[in-house]
Amino acid sequence: MIAILKHELRIYFHSLTAYVFGAFLLVFVGIGAMLYNLQAAVSNFEFVLGFSSVVFVVIVPVLTMRVIAEERKQKTDQLLYSLPVSTTKVILGKYLALLFVYLIPLCVIAAYPVIFSQYGDVYLVTSYGSLIAFFIMGAALIAVGVFISSLTENQGLAAGIGIAVILFNYFSVSLAEYVSATAFGTAAAIFIIAVLLGWIIHHLTKNNTLAYGVSLVLMAVTVAVFFVDETKFEGLLPDIMKKLSLFDRLDTFVNGVFDMTAIIYFLSVIVFFLFLSVQSLEKRRYN
Amino acid sequence: MISVKHLSKYYGEHLAVDDISFDITEGHVYGFLGPNGAGKSTTMNIITGCLSATDGKVLIDGHDIFDEPDAAKKLIGYLPEHPPLYMNESPLEYLKFVGEAKGLRGAELSAQVSEVIEKTGISNVKNRRISTLSKGYKQRVGIAQALLGNPKVIILDEPTVGLDPIQIIEIRDLITELGKTHTVIFSSHILSEVQAICDQIVMIAKGKLVAFGEPEELQKQLLTPNEIILTTDAADIEIKKILDNVEHIAEIDVEPSESEFTVAHIKSDHDDIYDLSSSVFRAFAVSDRIIYEMSLKKGNLEDVFIELSENADAEPAKSDEIQEKDVTVESEVDKA
Known part of the structure; x- marks a missing residue:
């Protein structure tokens, strides 16, 4: 695992990736700090983090797009499979390297509140609390990016899907207001999700029975619940969209609440997507 | 291992x-x-x-x-x-x-x-x-x-x-x-x-x-029926007559030819092809026919x-x- 970690870090620092990622993050947080802390003279650094979280939409996919896709394209994944290193360790090594690249600009950012506090009253607890949440949320997005990269061997496609997914997540709370809150609308949405899920399962496992099975069972359950108790579906879809939003949970921290459930949510997202990435790598061995 | x-x-x-x-x-x-x-x-x-x-x-x-x-x-x-x-x-x-x-x-x-x-x-x-x-x-x-x-x-x-x-x-x-x-x-x-x-x-x-x-083992064992290619002045029917008493001959094919030479492919079902070639040689010598050319077609690994x-x-x-x-x-x- 250490070998993979070191190797990945060398790749990031030999290419522009790590520098571009760091520079973008610093520039964005820098602009935020200019606008909020310097120009508007607000002493809350956490607002800056809330503002600059949008930069993840672009920089996370750019950072993670090559992590597995490129290995496949260059056929170097064969080497990883033949080495006496388990796929879990490969994914963990790669993920830790990404976190390391991500931590470096954060260390620079961590100095800002201290610097600002020299010139006025800065409530450091919320600043650093939000910074921790900012780090863990970014880490969760990176885990999502790793998984997306493991689905394709085309870096560009991985980046594109990554941007779409994170952008959707970013706006999901605002979008939730526009989606249908009626029971029928939610049921229809679940139908579409069932079809998509079936398609994804089919794509991943090439197992028709499993894909159709999952799809049809989900649809049947939806129909059953719909006829038994229609009210269960009311407002469900917007609710789910709000709950799934990672960015929405960061706002809680920005507003001064250190929300442990959010931290646990972020950590579960990390574990879930890393697990999926390992499965995605393993699956290639079986196909 | x-x-x-x-x-x-x-x-x-x-x-x-x-x-x-x-x-x-x-x-x-x-x-x-x-x-x-x-x-x-x-x-x-x-x-x-x-x-x-x-x-x-x-x-x-x-x-x-x-x-x-x-x-x-x-x-x-x-x-x-x-x-x-x-x-x-x-x-x-x-x-x-x-x-x-x-x-x-x-x-x-x-x-x-x-x-x-x-x-x-x-x-x-x-x-x-x-x-x-x-x-x-x-x-x-x-x-x-x-x-x-x-x-x-x-x-x-x-x-x-x-x-x-x-x-x-x-x-x-x-x-x-x-x-x-x-x-x-x-x-x-x-x-x-x-x-x-x-x-x-x-x-x-x-x-x-x-x-x-x-490889040698494969080559030796995997040979397709061994074959002798013979160029002689005897005609089609005559060749068959000469070789009538020779053992281990599976098949004789004669190439159609306009010239005075006849080319015959003698296929064997015997393991030792030299056994056959010496018998063929003797049979031709006894009948006073000339062998201009005699070669063995060995199967190779390619075949x-x-x-x-x-x-x-x-x-x-x-x-x-x-x-x-x-x-x-x-x-x-x-x-x-």
Whole structure:
């Protein structure tokens, strides 16, 4: 695992990736700090983090797009499979390297509140609390990016899907207001999700029975619940969209609440997507 | 060393490897031979743990590649069909990474890296970017990677494909050199190559094991009916009359000819072709007919290869017979 970690870090620092990622993050947080802390003279650094979280939409996919896709394209994944290193360790090594690249600009950012506090009253607890949440949320997005990269061997496609997914997540709370809150609308949405899920399962496992099975069972359950108790579906879809939003949970921290459930949510997202990435790598061995 | 038991692999509906079993013993150079798409790469990928098997077992020195992958993989060095190289690194950086991933550290790592660089002859390019190297050198870096960690078995998948003739010779020499210290398995669809380097041949066609043994052994046993080609002044009917009393003649074919010479193909069902040729010679001498030219048509591995590849469907029982036998089996293919 250490070998993979070191190797990945060398790749990031030999290419522009790590520098571009760091520079973008610093520039964005820098602009935020200019606008909020310097120009508007607000002493809350956490607002800056809330503002600059949008930069993840672009920089996370750019950072993670090559992590597995490129290995496949260059056929170097064969080497990883033949080495006496388990796929879990490969994914963990790669993920830790990404976190390391991500931590470096954060260390620079961590100095800002201290610097600002020299010139006025800065409530450091919320600043650093939000910074921790900012780090863990970014880490969760990176885990999502790793998984997306493991689905394709085309870096560009991985980046594109990554941007779409994170952008959707970013706006999901605002979008939730526009989606249908009626029971029928939610049921229809679940139908579409069932079809998509079936398609994804089919794509991943090439197992028709499993894909159709999952799809049809989900649809049947939806129909059953719909006829038994229609009210269960009311407002469900917007609710789910709000709950799934990672960015929405960061706002809680920005507003001064250190929300442990959010931290646990972020950590579960990390574990879930890393697990999926390992499965995605393993699956290639079986196909 | 390596024991493959009833290995099968399906890609969806397609059966790529069909119940293959064989044993590989230490200290030989094995050649995996088969036409493209025969299942060579699939078999190698399964042996090295890069691919799962649908059915069957692979034991490396007693360690199951699926149950104890770490222990088993440490015993194998593998060069896949496409050398898995990171193009932006230098061979030195790349080999250090692979060595580390194989569990080497510190002084041992540096020592082994310089040793494999020496062995594969890449010391003059070790600091250049891999992407700028020629294909032959890339292949060498790939082989160097396989040698790290001092594995007992080196598995090379088509190491000479796409190289120019000089590079091919160099890689072949390198394999021969490696064969002195390691067990080497390499695959190829080029017969002469396997014939030149290997002391054991594993022939695969359409996912089945069709032959296993020493090249000479295979060649000797797999000969198609032996044939004598004869140029004489006797005519068609006369030849048949002369050879009437000669034993072991299966068939006589006479080429239609306008000239005074007749060319006859005498096919034999006898093992010792010289027995037959001397009888033929005597028979002609007794009849006072002249043999202008007499040559033996020996089957070579090329013919055997083509025949076996074509017959892979027809003789499923053959590979079973081989499986029952111990280690360096003599080929049973001639029975078929």
